[in-house]
Amino acid sequence: MRIIVKKTQSNSARKNLLTTTLLASLLSVLSLQSVAFDLKGALKDAVQKEIGQKPEPTTPTETPSTNTPPVDAASANNTATSAETAQPAFNWKNPSKEEEIALGREIAGNLLGAAPLVKDAALQKYVNSVGRWVASQSERPDLPWRFGVIESDDLNAFAAPGGYIMLTKGLYRKLANEAQLAGVLGHEIAHVVKKHQLKVLQKQQLLNMSAGFLSGKYAKDNNLISKAIGSGAEISARSLDKSAEYEADRLGLSYATRAGYEPYSLADVLQTLGQTNKNDDSVALLFKTHPHPDERLVALSDAVGSKLDNIKNGKTLENRFYQLKP
Amino acid sequence: MIKNLKHILITIALMPMLHAGLSIAAETGSALKNDNIRAEPYADAKIAGSFSRGDSLEILKKQGAWLQVKTKKSTGWVRLLSVKRGIATTTNKTAGALAVASGRAGTGQVVSTTGVRGLSEQDLKAAKFNETEIKTLESYTLSAEQGRQFANAGNLKAIVFANLKAGKGDSK
16 A cells, blocks of 8 residues: 555656655665565565556545455445455455455455365355354454355365355364354454465565566566465365464364353364365375364363363354254 | 072073173273372362373262273273273384375375275365355354354353363473
């Protein structure tokens, strides 16, 4: 957003160029990522050259009023469409919420290309109800959270930036109650809240762009979302840092606990996963991209200690747990 | 006398069955970490023993966040997160890695023949954006208020609980 704002200013009044440059340097100095220090300055210039006129003058605030999260599907689609048309302006340095959602939409759409949604509206509605309630206990309750169960017998779950979360039918089938579903969704919600995947993409894209610029091959389409996320949904097959997974377990458990669910439910799911034969195809990708469930249980155990001793009356709600059609 | 003998015989005949029933009921498990075994399911209960990571044990009972376990040396209570349920296996990371290398998530030469719909790395790479599906997914989006109503219907009450921080022993 900042780049765009400054560009608008410099377009409207050349006099502001000095201010812009000063601001730019200030931003660079303030930047915490020392690795990207020089690159960012270069990037800024490059992006300023590349971006043409931006018709609507944006207010210098980070989140204009139009940035409220699109709650219904229609407005979400609009957001994505506008982001697509404005792709060259994708701010990799500091993506807005809309940009994050547009990016997540692209990834989630690709994932759905590999495995479509289970054709069971009642199931999808149920999963969205549980997910939405758990997400409301997170640090980002205002995202337009959406959840889906996808057609696959693998055991896995995926999160894409901006609040797109999917779990496989195979994993759903392993769950015994609503609290376990809440735990799984909580883990994925945490990935979105902590922007784990977004950060990986940002880092990679900023480096790519800078490398391209420095070698004189800076191309307009370098900013394209599709280029950033690679082919198809391969980004969903990539591993995050182990620490990111442990963090997501801790936060997922915390969110589900805050939501009133039985706190040990995520651990129950990890127990189930841990008992799955390692040679089973259905867990090949999960085990490749995550620490072994045993390690995750140990990490969770160390983090929990006695902190759950006074949490009573957490609900499991197996009675209303939606049963898959055979 | 004959009646008595009959009883005795029946009892003797049933004993192995009872025994078998008991051993089936007891779930096996293994220690995920070194921990103390306590006399009662409380953090400040008397220590009744201990176990080391990898020790196999029998799980007798679950009570809240505690499991009553039996090791070779002692019986008592441990926090449930200290125990891996199921058949005791030593954590073998190599086996897992091998499974991956030989599985469908490998380098691409292995193809699933099971007919089971998986989601391998290749499946994901080859995926094409599906606008219809993403729109369907988005059509299910609920508001925070709808989430709250759903929670109320299930009598779920939000509670105060601070986010867990990484534990000391977290190896990362």
